[in-house]
Amino acid sequence: MSANNYLYLSAILFTIGAVGVVVRRNAIVVFMCVELMLNAANLTLVTFSRINGTLDGQVVAFFTMVVAACEVVVGLAIIVTIYRSRRSASIDDASLLKR
Amino acid sequence: MQPLLTIQGPETALFWVLAPLSIVAAIGMLLVKKAVHSALLLAWVMITEAIFYIAQDALFLGIVQVVVYTGAVMMLFLFILMLVGVDSSDSLTETITGLRPIAITAAVGFGGLLVSLLGRATLGREAVGLEAANASGNVQGLAELLFSKYVWPFEVVSALLITAALGAMVLAHHQRTNPRPSQREQAVNRFRTGSLAAAAGLPGPGVFARHNAVDVPALLPDGTPAPTSISATLKARGDVIDSSQFQLDNVDTSIVEEK
Numbered sequence: 001m002s003a004n005n006y007l008y009l010s011a012i013l014f015t016i017g018a019v020g021v022v023v024r025r026n027a028i029v030v031f032m033c034v035e036l037m038l039n040a041a042n043l044t045l046v047t048f049s050r051i052n053g054t055l056d057g058q059v060v061a062f063f064t065m066v067v068a069a070c071e072v073v074v075g076l077a078i079i080v081t082i083y084r085s086r087r088s089a090s091i092d093d094a095s096l097l098k099r
Numbered sequence: 100m101q102p103l104l105t106i107q108g109p110e111t112a113l114f115w116v117l118a119p120l121s122i123v124a125a126i127g128m129l130l131v132k133k134a135v136h137s138a139l140l141l142a143w144v145m146i147t148e149a150i151f152y153i154a155q156d157a158l159f160l161g162i163v164q165v166v167v168y169t170g171a172v173m174m175l176f177l178f179i180l181m182l183v184g185v186d187s188s189d190s191l192t193e194t195i196t197g198l199r200p201i202a203i204t205a206a207v208g209f210g211g212l213l214v215s216l217l218g219r220a221t222l223g224r225e226a227v228g229l230e231a232a233n234a235s236g237n238v239q240g241l242a243e244l245l246f247s248k249y250v251w252p253f254e255v256v257s258a259l260l261i262t263a264a265l266g267a268m269v270l271a272h273h274q275r276t277n278p279r280p281s282q283r284e285q286a287v288n289r290f291r292t293g294s295l296a297a298a299a300g301l302p303g304p305g306v307f308a309r310h311n312a313v314d315v316p317a318l319l320p321d322g323t324p325a326p327t328s329i330s331a332t333l334k335a336r337g338d339v340i341d342s343s344q345f346q347l348d349n350v351d352t353s354i355v356e357e358k
Contacts, residue, residue, distance in 0.1 A: 001111040001114060003106065009114075009121070015213065019129060020129045022198065023129060026189055028176065032137055033128070036128070039168070043152075047155060050104070053228060055244055062245075063249075063252060065167055066256045070262075072176075073266075073267045074263050074266050074267055074270070076175060076267075077271050078270060080182060
């Protein structure tokens with residue numbers, strides 16, 4: 001087995017996450033799919049760090065985790081705020097700008 | 100010259116066992132109806148990724164993945180799921196016609212493109228492992244990079260964390276735009292709006308001799324179930340039992356209760 005298999009796995013996971021963002025309607029599930037995509041990108045970074053023999057990729061993956069944590073905190077706060085005013089966690093219902 | 104990368108048998112076996120499981124869990128995340136089940140499947144995907152990190156000589160990131168993602172982030176997700184509750188957004192019906200086939204076709208194309216690109220790309224040299232870089236320990240090697248080469252991004256990220264915490268506090272802060280109604284105003288409103296029957300309070304759920312729970316609607320005097328006697332959350336979850344089976348005509352009276 002070569003280390004490329006990890007890259008294939010992360011490509012597949014990234015694609016599945018992208019489908020979830022498009023297909024699902026619950027804002028929280030959409031958000032979880034974004035997390036899945038970020039995780040897949042992290043797996044790529046760690047694998048390339050191993051292939052290149054340097055730790056730089058792992059440091060960048062570490063920064064990605066911190067940014068993802070910030071993103072989750074702010075994103076979930078936005079979802080809760082929207083839920084509080086519109087009583088719905090569906091991304092189809094937040095369409096005030098359309099009308 | 101660093102030693103070339105050789106992947107041992109145990110890691111190969113680990114990969115071929117866990118990679119299909121994580122892909123199945125990720126696909127299941129899209130297919131299950133309830134958001135809580137999606138969250139649990141995502142937690143499983145994250146745990147397998149932590150195992151992959153540890154298998155790839157990224158011990159620190161593996162531990163951080165478990166602590167930050169499966170610990171903190173998924174806990175936050177489940178907490179918000181409990182707060183928001185169950186509603187129509189959990190259903191899997193298509194709102195935009197043809198979205199699902201288009202999305203799946205595009206995904207197959209995109210994924211196929213990525214995988215075939217990765218399969219054809221060459222590094223121009225042999226892959227090397229992390230034995231040399233991890234010679235004095237993975238955590239020590241990471242710390243050396245983090246506090247020398249990446250010290251400026253590290254500081255910027257700390258500023259980002261503080262900003263995010265502040266932003267979450269500002270967003271979660273709830274300011275009343277209109278004064279809170281007093282008890283007297285609430286009582287007046289109850290009689291002015293809606294029917295007089297509703298003003299007396301909503302009916303409680305059905306309590307029958309054979310079933311004593313909140314998931315059965317009460318029966319009105321004419322024998323029809325009263326929809327207002329059931330919590331809206333139970334209705335959204337589909338956990339409401341048909342109360343007609345507890346009607347007097349349908350009860351099997353031949354069964355004699357034991358003393």
